[in-house]
Amino acid sequence: MQKVSKTNIGLFVKLIDNFGCVVFSPFSGLFFAIAQPYINDVVAFCNNKTYNLPDHVVDNLSIGIKGYDKRFEIQHWLPKIESFSAQEVLPEDPLVVNWLITNKCNFECKYCYASDVIDKKEFDPVEVKEVALKILYHEPVAVTLSGGEPLLEKQKLIDAISELGNKTGIIVDTNGYIYDQEIVELFKRYNVVVRVSLDSLHNKINSCIRPAKNPILDKQVLNVIMSNIQEYLSNEIPVLVHTVVTSLNASNLEDLYDKFSRFGVNGLRLFRVVTPNNENQQSDFKEVMLSKSITTLEKAQKNINDKLKSFLRDIKSNSRFSLQIVDSSSDSKNSVILVLPNGEFYTENMFGNSKIKIGNTNLFKKVDLKRHYMRYLGKLDN
Amino acid sequence: MIQLENISHVYRGLLLRSRAFASFKRDELDIISEDIISQYNDVDEIFDPMSGYGGGMYYFARKGYKTTNVELNPPAYYWQVLINPQNTESIIKIINSILAYRDKWPILHEKFSISDEIFAEPAIKHIRFLYEMILNRSKKNDLLSISILLPFVSRFANYIKSSTNITHFKHGGFCSYVGWDDDFEEYLNILQERLLLDVVNFKESNHKNILSDLMNLDLSDKFKFFVTSPPYPNYRDYSKLFKIENWILDNIIYSKPTDFKYMIGSNNVSGKKFGDIQSNKSNIFLTTLLDKSKKLTKKSRRDIETYYHPYFSQYFYNLQEAYKKLDSLLERNAIGYIVVNDNITRDIIIPVGASICDIFRNLGFDADDIDASQINHFGNIGKMAKRINSQHTRHIIKVCKK
Numbered sequence: 024m025q026k027v028s029k030t031n032i033g034l035f036v037k038l039i040d041n042f043g044c045v046v047f048s049p050f051s052g053l054f055f056a057i058a059q060p061y062i063n064d065v066v067a068f069c070n071n072k073t074y075n076l077p078d079h080v081v082d083n084l085s086i087g088i089k090g091y092d093k094r095f096e097i098q099h100w101l102p103k104i105e106s107f108s109a110q111e112v113l114p115e116d117p118l119v120v121n122w123l124i125t126n127k128c129n130f131e132c133k134y135c136y137a138s139d140v141i142d143k144k145e146f147d148p149v150e151v152k153e154v155a156l157k158i159l160y161h162e163p164v165a166v167t168l169s170g171g172e173p174l175l176e177k178q179k180l181i182d183a184i185s186e187l188g189n190k191t192g193i194i195v196d197t198n199g200y201i202y203d204q205e206i207v208e209l210f211k212r213y214n215v216v217v218r219v220s221l222d223s224l225h226n227k228i229n230s231c232i233r234p235a236k237n238p239i240l241d242k243q244v245l246n247v248i249m250s251n252i253q254e255y256l257s258n259e260i261p262v263l264v265h266t267v268v269t270s271l272n273a274s275n276l277e278d279l280y281d282k283f284s285r286f287g288v289n290g291l292r293l294f295r296v297v298t299p300n301n302e303n304q305q306s307d308f309k310e311v312m313l314s315k316s317i318t319t320l321e322k323a324q325k326n327i328n329d330k331l332k333s334f335l336r337d338i339k340s341n342s343r344f345s346l347q348i349v350d351s352s353s354d355s356k357n358s359v360i361l362v363l364p365n366g367e368f369y370t371e372n373m374f375g376n377s378k379i380k381i382g383n384t385n386l387f388k389k390v391d392l393k394r395h396y397m398r399y400l401g402k403l404d405n
Numbered sequence: 406m407i408q409l410e411n412i413s414h415v416y417r418g419l420l421l422r423s424r425a426f427a428s429f430k431r432d433e434l435d436i437i438s439e440d441i442i443s444q445y446n447d448v449d450e451i452f453d454p455m456s457g458y459g460g461g462m463y464y465f466a467r468k469g470y471k472t473t474n475v476e477l478n479p480p481a482y483y484w485q486v487l488i489n490p491q492n493t494e495s496i497i498k499i500i501n502s503i504l505a506y507r508d509k510w511p512i513l514h515e516k517f518s519i520s521d522e523i524f525a526e527p528a529i530k531h532i533r534f535l536y537e538m539i540l541n542r543s544k545k546n547d548l549l550s551i552s553i554l555l556p557f558v559s560r561f562a563n564y565i566k567s568s569t570n571i572t573h574f575k576h577g578g579f580c581s582y583v584g585w586d587d588d589f590e591e592y593l594n595i596l597q598e599r600l601l602l603d604v605v606n607f608k609e610s611n612h613k614n615i616l617s618d619l620m621n622l623d624l625s626d627k628f629k630f631f632v633t634s635p636p637y638p639n640y641r642d643y644s645k646l647f648k649i650e651n652w653i654l655d656n657i658i659y660s661k662p663t664d665f666k667y668m669i670g671s672n673n674v675s676g677k678k679f680g681d682i683q684s685n686k687s688n689i690f691l692t693t694l695l696d697k698s699k700k701l702t703k704k705s706r707r708d709i710e711t712y713y714h715p716y717f718s719q720y721f722y723n724l725q726e727a728y729k730k731l732d733s734l735l736e737r738n739a740i741g742y743i744v745v746n747d748n749i750t751r752d753i754i755i756p757v758g759a760s761i762c763d764i765f766r767n768l769g770f771d772a773d774d775i776d777a778s779q780i781n782h783f784g785n786i787g788k789m790a791k792r793i794n795s796q797h798t799r800h801i802i803k804v805c806k807k
C-alpha cells in the first residue's frame with residue numbers, strides 16, 4: 024500500500040506501521056503525529072467523509088485552512104502524547120528529507136553551516152528526476168528544498184517541484200531576496216510552504232548577520248524581503264520565518280514574534296545557532312556572537328539560552344501564529360537527512376569537519392531517530 | 406476574550422486596569438478615605454496637583470467626591486479625560502459613530518514601513534486622516550478626539566516593542582500596518598465596554614482635568630482637601646514613557662512641543678539647575694551618598710558625582726518647590742494626604758517620605774505619617790523594576806495647614 028498520500032482537503036498523510044500516522048499541513052507548515060486508533064477517522068476527515076474525532080484533533084489539523092481562525096495552543100501529538108507511550112521504539116521511517124538542490128548562494132551569512140559546500144566545489148551534474156525518485160522511495164511526508172539558495176537555480180527548482188508535487192509535501196527554504204512570479208504559480212499549484220530566513224527587523228542588524236554577497240544590495244535587503252513575504256502571503260502561500268538566534272538579535276525575540284504575527288506570517292521558527300564546522304568561518308561567526316560584554320562563545324550561548332527561556336516563559340505557540348524552537352543537538356547526534364546537490368544522502372555532522380555520507384538504504388544508522396522525530400514534532404515526552 | 410495585543414503596553418495596562426500603572430493602590434486610598442470620612446464631614450472636592458493617570462479621580466468619583474486634577478504629561482492628561490465620567494456619554498456616542506462609519510475609514514495602502522524614525526511617512530499621513538475622521542465624527546470636539554485617538558497611535562509606530570522596557574525602547578525598524586482597522590475596532594470596543602462598566606459605579610461626575618505644569622498653574626479657586634502621590638526618583642524617565650504619543654501631539658496635533666523641563670524625576674540631568682534644599686533629611690541623604698561614593702571604584706564614584714547626586718538634588722529641590730506652589734493653592738486649615746513609597750539606592754534608603762514631612766513642616770504645616778509599613782513590592786514591569794523597588798517603606802503622610 025502507498026504510505027504517503029495527498030488527501031482531498033490537501034493535507035499530506037503518511038501511514039506508519041505500529042505507530043499511527045504523520046500529517047503535514049501545507050496550510051500551516053506544521054507536522055502532527057496521530058495515534059494508531061485514530062488513523063481511520065483522520066483519513067476520513069482528510070477526505071471529507073464522516074468521522075468521529077475529538078475537537079482538538081480537528082482543530083489542530085485545520086490550522087491555516089481558509090476561513091478557520093480559532094485560537095488555541097498547538098499540540099503536535101494527537102489526541103495526546105500518552106497515546107504514543109506504548110511506543111517504545113520509533114519506527115525507522117523518515118518524516119522529512121532535506122534536499123540541498125544547489126550549493127550556489129547570493130548571500131554570505133556569517134554563521135552559515137552550509138558554507139562548507141557553498142560555492143566551494145562543483146558537484147557532478149545530476150538528473151533532478153532521478154534524485155527525486157530516490158527521495159520518494161523513502162516516502163517522506165514532506166521534502167524541504169534548500170541549499171544554498173534554491174531560487175538561484177530556477178530550472179532545477181521547477182523540475183524538483185514538478186517531480187515531487189502532490190506525491191509529498193514541499194517546503195522551500197529561501198533567504199527571501201529573489202521573487203519569481205512563475206515559481207510562485209508553481210508554489211500555488213502544489214501547495215508549497217515557504218520558509219524565509221530573516222534575523223532582525225532592523226536592516227543594519229540583519230545585514231550585519233546575513234550580508235548579501237553584493238554589498239550594494241545591503242541597504243535594501245529588509246525592504247525587499249518583507250515585500251516578497253507580503254507577496255507570498257497575498258498569493259495565499261503560507262510563510263514561516265526562520266530566525267537564527269545569535270548575540271545580535273537575542274534581545275529582540277518578543278519584537279520579532281509581535282511583528283511577524285501582526286504582519287500575517289504563519290509562524291516563527293527560532294534556531295539555536297550551530298557553530299559552523301568550516302575553519303575559515305570562525306572569525307565571521309565570532310562577529311555575531313561576541314561583544315564587549317560577551318567575551319567567549321560559551322558565554323554567548325548561555326546568554327542566548329537565557330534570552331530564549333525568558334521569551335518562552337511569556338509566549339506560547341498558538342494556532343494563529345506558530346512558534347517553534349529548533350534545537351541544535353548538544354551532543355553529536357544528527358537529526359536531519361540531507362541530500363546534497365549530487366544526489367547523495369548525508370547528515371549534518373555538526374561537530375566533525377564535514378558532512379557525513381549515510382548511503383541511501385539504512386538512513387538511521389547515522390541519523391538519530393528520536394531527534395529526527397523531535398525536530399518536526401517537538402518534544403517526545405511531556 | 407480580551408486581546409488588545411496591538412496596543413502599547415502602557416495603554417494595554419491602563420485599559421485592562423493592571424496595577425503596575427496605578428499611581429495609588431486601592432488599599433492606600435481606602436486608608437485615606439476612611440480617615441476623611443471619620444474626621445471631616447465638609448469634604449466636597451479633592452484636589453490632586455500631580456494626578457498622573459487619574460487614579461485618584463477614578464477612586465473618589467466612586468466615593469461621591471468632586472475632583473480637580475492637574476497633570477503635566479499630555480498623554481496622561483488625555484487618559485484622564487477619557488475616563489472622566491463627565492465625558493463618558495459623549496465618548497460612547499463618538500465611538501459608536503466611528504464604528505458605524507467603518508467602511509469610510511481612511512485606507513492605508515502600504516502594508517508596512519521600515520524607518521529609522523518613530524513614524525514613517527505613510528503612518529503620519531494616515532494618523533492625520535484618522536484624526537480628521539474622528540474630529541468629524543465628534544462634531545469637532547478636539548479634546549475628546551485626541552483622547553480617543555492617542556492610545557491607538559503606537560499601532561503605527563516603528564519601534565522595538567518590549568514588555569520589560571517601556572521607557573527606553575529603541576525606535577526605528579519595522580511596522581506592519583496589516584489589520585490596523587480590525588485592531589482599531591477592537592480597541593474602540595474594549596474602550597467602550599470599559600467605560601460602560603465604570604459609569605454605573607461613579608457617584609459623582611463633576612471632575613476637572615487640567616493640563617499644566619503645577620509651577621505655572623494659575624487658579625482662582627483654593628482647595629480644602631488634597632490627595633496626591635509624588636513622582637518617584639526611580640530613574641524611569643516618565644516623559645519618555647509616552648514618547649510615541651507625545652511625538653504625535655507635538656508633530657501632528659499641536660503647533661508647539663511640550664516642555665518637560667520641570668518634570669520631577671525625569672533623568673535629564675545635564676544643564677538643569679537646583680537651588681537651596683531646605684529639608685534636613687534630604688541633605689543628610691545627599692551627603693551620605695557622596696560619602697559612600699568615596700569608598701567605591703573610580704567609575705562608580707564618578708557616576709554618583711556626575712549623575713546620581715545631581716539627579717537626587719534636583720529631585721528634592723523640585724519637589725520642595727512644587728509643594729510650595731501647592732501651598733499657595735490651599736485654603737487655610739486645608740488637609741492633605743500624600744502617599745509615598747521609599748526606594749533604596751546603593752543600600753541607602755531614599756528618604757522621600759521623611760523629606761516630604763520636612764518640606765511641609767518648613768511650610769508651617771503639621772505633618773504625620775498615618776501608616777508606615779514595610780512592603781515587598783514586585784512590580785510586573787520587569788526585572789529592572791524588581792531590583793530597584795524590591796523592598797520599600799510606604800508612608801501615608803497627612804498634612805494640616807495651620
Ligand SMILES: C[S@@+](CC[C@H](N)C(=O)[O-])C[C@H]1O[C@@H](n2cnc3c(N)ncnc32)[C@H](O)[C@@H]1O
Nearest residue numbers: 134135136137170171196197198220265296297
Ligand atoms: C542553509 S540555509 C538554506 C536556505 C536559504 N539559503 C536560507 O538562508 O534560508 C537553511 C537555514 O539554515 C539556517 N542556518 C544557517 N547556518 C546556521 C547555523 N550555523 N545555525 C543555525 N541555523 C543556521 C539558515 O538561517 C536558514 O534558515
Ligand code: SF4
Nearest residue numbers: 128130132135171198
Ligand atoms: S542565504 Fe542561506 S545558504 Fe546562503 S549563506 Fe545565508 S544561510 Fe547560508
